[in-house]
Amino acid sequence: MRSGLIIATRSLQRRYLKRKRAQTDVKLLVVEDHPIVISGCRALFSDDDNVTMIEVRTASEARTAMREHLPDVTVVDINLPDGSGLELTREFVGDNPDARVIVFSMSDTPMIAVQAIECGAKSYVSKNGNPFDLRDAVYAVDRGEPWMADDLIQEIALLRAKAPGTSALLSDREHQVLRMLTRGRSMAEIASDIAVSYKTVAGDCAMLRHKLNARTSSEMIRIAVELKLV
Numbered sequence: 001m002r003s004g005l006i007i008a009t010r011s012l013q014r015r016y017l018k019r020k021r022a023q024t025d026v027k028l029l030v031v032e033d034h035p036i037v038i039s040g041c042r043a044l045f046s047d048d049d050n051v052t053m054i055e056v057r058t059a060s061e062a063r064t065a066m067r068e069h070l071p072d073v074t075v076v077d078i079n080l081p082d083g084s085g086l087e088l089t090r091e092f093v094g095d096n097p098d099a100r101v102i103v104f105s106m107s108d109t110p111m112i113a114v115q116a117i118e119c120g121a122k123s124y125v126s127k128n129g130n131p132f133d134l135r136d137a138v139y140a141v142d143r144g145e146p147w148m149a150d151d152l153i154q155e156i157a158l159l160r161a162k163a164p165g166t167s168a169l170l171s172d173r174e175h176q177v178l179r180m181l182t183r184g185r186s187m188a189e190i191a192s193d194i195a196v197s198y199k200t201v202a203g204d205c206a207m208l209r210h211k212l213n214a215r216t217s218s219e220m221i222r223i224a225v226e227l228k229l230v
Contacts (some may be wrong), residue, residue: 026051026142029071031062031088032104033081037127041075044135051138059083066092073142075134076121078105078112079215084222086119093120100141104134109211110155113148123147170211170229177204178229182221 028051030041038055045051056065059080066074074092078085085103092099103116108126116124123137129149140147148156170178173194180190191201205217214220 024050024142026073026138027054027069027071028052028138029054029056029062029065029069029074031056031059031065031075031080031085032077033057034077037077040131041134044131045138057081059085059088062088063091073100073102073138075102075104075125075138078103078107078116079219086115089116089121090119100144102134102137102141102147107212108152110152112212113152114156124152125149126152170208174204174208174211175229177201178208178221178224181205181217182224 028045030038030053032038032041032055041055042053045053054065054069054071056062057080059082062074062076062080065071076085076089076092080088085105089101089103092101097120099120101121102123102125103113103119103121104125104127105112105116106127108128113124122141123146125134125137126149129152133149137147173196176194177190180193185193187201187205188198191198194201205220208224209215209217209220212220212223214223
């Protein structure tokens with residue numbers, strides 16, 4: 001799995017000692033189902049005794065942990081085995097407007113980041129970015145400050161300048177293919193309907209999965225509905 005969140009090397013850890021750590025105790029809930037990512041999270045906070053990390057793997061476990069532990073900051077993976085991290089974020093913030101949630105994702109697509117913020121997240125962090133972005137985000141959000149990587153802020157600004165909706169990064173044909181997929185059309189049927197080759201539609205579907213950070217076509221359709229792209 002390609003991920004910017006790796007176990008920090010000793011040299012990186014030494015270099016990071018100079019960076020600002022949490023000044024108060026932080027109870028951190030991490031909702032993540034990938035063991036390698038969990039290991040990376042542990043490494044990021046291993047030299048900070050002020051951070052207590054609670055780990056769960058599913059949305060169901062996260063709801064229980066939220067009630068029992070009352071975390072100061074919650075990190076939510078966008079794709080969970082039993083649901084959407086975006087919907088879980090919306091749920092947490094709906095139950096408690098003061099909830100401090102960071103959405104964590106393999107995608108660095110700005111439209112997903114925009115949707116996370118619209119769901120109530122205080123931060124959006126890409127797993128493909130600097131390994132210490134998550135650490136910076138946790139400390140900032142704990143202080144009550146929103147946080148996002150500078151390059152992603154610039155991309156979001158460009159996206160909003162290009163079009164008001166989060167769907168601006170999809171081409172017209174990708175929108176067309178996505179709409180037809182949500183209506184139950186197969187790739188072969190779509191290719192016939194819009195007069196292109198099956199290979200072209202398959203390529204569009206692969207690009208859509210990439211842009212929407214989806215592992216399967218069904219997950220892609222679910223995310224598209226959540227983002228109101230169709």
